[in-house]
Amino acid sequence: MKNLEISYSTHNDLPFVKKLWKNVFRDTDAFINQFFYHLYNDNILIAKIKYKIIAMAALLPATFVLEGKEYRMRYVYACTTDSFFRGKGIMSKILDKVFEEIEGRGEDGLFLLPANNALYDFYRKNGFQKFFYHDRQEYVFHDFAEKKNDLYQIQKISAEEYYYLRNSYLQNKNANHYPLSHFQFLEDDKINYPAKFYEILHDHKNIAIAFIEKSKDKILAREFLCKEFDMEMLYSICQQFKHSKIILHTPGKMYCDAMLRSKKQALLEKGLVGYFNFALD
Numbered sequence: 001m002k003n004l005e006i007s008y009s010t011h012n013d014l015p016f017v018k019k020l021w022k023n024v025f026r027d028t029d030a031f032i033n034q035f036f037y038h039l040y041n042d043n044i045l046i047a048k049i050k051y052k053i054i055a056m057a058a059l060l061p062a063t064f065v066l067e068g069k070e071y072r073m074r075y076v077y078a079c080t081t082d083s084f085f086r087g088k089g090i091m092s093k094i095l096d097k098v099f100e101e102i103e104g105r106g107e108d109g110l111f112l113l114p115a116n117n118a119l120y121d122f123y124r125k126n127g128f129q130k131f132f133y134h135d136r137q138e139y140v141f142h143d144f145a146e147k148k149n150d151l152y153q154i155q156k157i158s159a160e161e162y163y164y165l166r167n168s169y170l171q172n173k174n175a176n177h178y179p180l181s182h183f184q185f186l187e188d189d190k191i192n193y194p195a196k197f198y199e200i201l202h203d204h205k206n207i208a209i210a211f212i213e214k215s216k217d218k219i220l221a222r223e224f225l226c227k228e229f230d231m232e233m234l235y236s237i238c239q240q241f242k243h244s245k246i247i248l249h250t251p252g253k254m255y256c257d258a259m260l261r262s263k264k265q266a267l268l269e270k271g272l273v274g275y276f277n278f279a280l281d
Helices: 011-025 029-039 090-104 119-125 159-169 180-187 231-241
Strands: 004-008 044-049 052-066 069-081 109-112 133-140 152-156 175-177 196-202 205-214 219-226 245-251 259-261
Touching: 004 090, 011 029, 011 044, 011 052, 011 069, 029 052, 029 180, 044 090, 052 090, 052 109, 069 090, 090 109, 119 259, 152 231, 159 180, 159 196, 159 205, 159 219, 180 196, 196 231, 205 231, 219 231, 231 245
Parallel strands: 069 109, 219 245
Antiparallel strands: 004 044, 044 052, 052 069, 052 175, 109 259, 133 245, 152 196, 196 205, 205 219
């Protein structure tokens, strides 16, 4: 496309980047502003035609740990093109430029979470493959209101506490790790994110952590990591939140999340999967 320029956004570009973001994703001003407060570091690639910003992609740092070895990654987030300019290959050009740049810096890959199922094919054509998965378990306790189980304590913790505990829980897993700022953004009261950080204690010792959201009919642990799993612990969580139904998202191979683009052979072995979680949406 003629007159197309791809570059990193400058301070002067940010009002127009935020406008494109809001028009496409319909996020609140608070969500967008706090994203820039916590996670922006000259890391948004934009495409312009005659000074008009028509596409964007934010690049967030992450580290994928495989068998003790760290691979530096970029989480491609808020990836979009103005509706008038879609279907012209602009996002493909942005993704190719990003991939070329990270390879030049010695980084190891890109990953992203398609916004809907139809986009998996689009990203596959742009060199991405399904790679990150999770498991999902659902439990219902019909008698959850009976005598309270005092063996377990469930309490809120800070983003910083969760960050350090999460790193220890996933130390020997094929999982993505994020900077502390990633979790601080989700904790920020200004965006009013529905899920909060918790730890579960047994005999005053940490045995699990969870990122929990409560809705009208269930408890959703968007992430659940534990050392010792038993039904009594889940029963106690249900009592704490006054719901009989709980859904857990845990590391596994059941449901595909994010896709990976990389040339690292160690990451492309047939059957290898990673654990993603903590999309910002």
